[in-house]
Amino acid sequence: MRIIKSPQEMQQTALELKRSGKTIGFVPTMGFLHEGHLSLMKIARPECDVLVVSIFVNPTQFGPNEDLAAYPRDFERDEQLCEKAGVDIVFYPEPGTMYFDDASVWVDEETLSLGLCGGSRPGHFRGVCTVVAKLFNLVQADLAVFGEKDAQQLRVIERMVRDLNIPIKIIRGPIVREGDGLAMSSRNKYLSEMERAEAVCLFQSLEKARALFGVGESNADTLKSDMIRQIEKTSGAVDYIELVDDETLCPVTTVDRPVLMTLAVCFSGTRLIDNAVLAE
Ligand code: AMP
Numbered sequence: 001m002r003i004i005k006s007p008q009e010m011q012q013t014a015l016e017l018k019r020s021g022k023t024i025g026f027v028p029t030m031g032f033l034h035e036g037h038l039s040l041m042k043i044a045r046p047e048c049d050v051l052v053v054s055i056f057v058n059p060t061q062f063g064p065n066e067d068l069a070a071y072p073r074d075f076e077r078d079e080q081l082c083e084k085a086g087v088d089i090v091f092y093p094e095p096g097t098m099y100f101d102d103a104s105v106w107v108d109e110e111t112l113s114l115g116l117c118g119g120s121r122p123g124h125f126r127g128v129c130t131v132v133a134k135l136f137n138l139v140q141a142d143l144a145v146f147g148e149k150d151a152q153q154l155r156v157i158e159r160m161v162r163d164l165n166i167p168i169k170i171i172r173g174p175i176v177r178e179g180d181g182l183a184m185s186s187r188n189k190y191l192s193e194m195e196r197a198e199a200v201c202l203f204q205s206l207e208k209a210r211a212l213f214g215v216g217e218s219n220a221d222t223l224k225s226d227m228i229r230q231i232e233k234t235s236g237a238v239d240y241i242e243l244v245d246d247e248t249l250c251p252v253t254t255v256d257r258p259v260l261m262t263l264a265v266c267f268s269g270t271r272l273i274d275n276a277v278l279a280e
Pocket residue numbers: 028029030031035036037039040145146147148149150173174175176177183184185186
């Protein structure tokens with residue numbers, strides 16, 4: 001397994017691989033890897049000749065009061081996990097090398113990214129789209145795998161690829177959960193013991209809504225209110241709970257088509273997200 005730090009070297013290597021006929025698969029991450037990330041590598045591995053994983057805590061997708069400095073990092077452990085997962089190249093750029101000081105071009109998605117996490121985190125998806133577009137150019141990937149855990153991000157990236165004609169196939173990876181249902185996340189590490197126990201409420205609220213839908217409840221407000229009640233039993237503060245059209249991400253009043261139930265809940269300073277799709 002090779003570790004490449006320089007963006008120029010990454011691009012040069014990728015172009016050479018492409019010229020020799022190799023297909024490149026790509027899993028972008030911010031590191032502090034867990035089973036969720038590893039599941040994406042497992043999906044990508046058989047689909048490509050060369051598997052590239054990037055580890056980059058991207059500063060442009062964090063707001064001024066967010067956890068950029070505190071974001072957990074452990075490169076040595078990440079390196080070992082990548083090696084075991086059969087990764088060929090880890091792209092691990094130094095923060096200062098990815099952006100020019102006078103960078104003035106950004107990729108802005110203007111519809112899907114406005115609500116949900118985009119509403120709570122202004123500028124977040126501009127940072128995400130820009131770094132992902134840059135990474136796609138550096139890694140020259142034929143395919144990339146993104147997790148359903150970040151459902152809005154996935155749809156925004158798919159839209160970017162469509163609208164900018166980026167020649168890459170996006171594959172969706174299912175959410176990987178802890179035994180009790182909590183979606184795996186690098187940020188779970190911040191939770192106190194009590195918060196960790198309570199954090200399962202995100203998953204439970206989604207499951208409860210699914211069960212209610214299963215017995216005929218299709219009113220979005222009723223389902224949302226029930227989810228809010230589940231979260232209010234804990235110390236978590238609801239950032240948002242929404243039922244939106246799975247494609248347009250516009251709020252729905254009735255579940256009469258595939259609907260994404262999605263929520264963000266803060267435990268002390270730790271913001272957790274989760275989602276599930278209800279289909280008719
Ligand atoms: P991150 O390192 O949090 O930026 O995540 C990198 C990629 O891993 C993104 O495509 C995430 O959606 C995905 N991911 C994170 N957590 C999970 C999970 N629990 N299950 C599946 N994919 C995940």
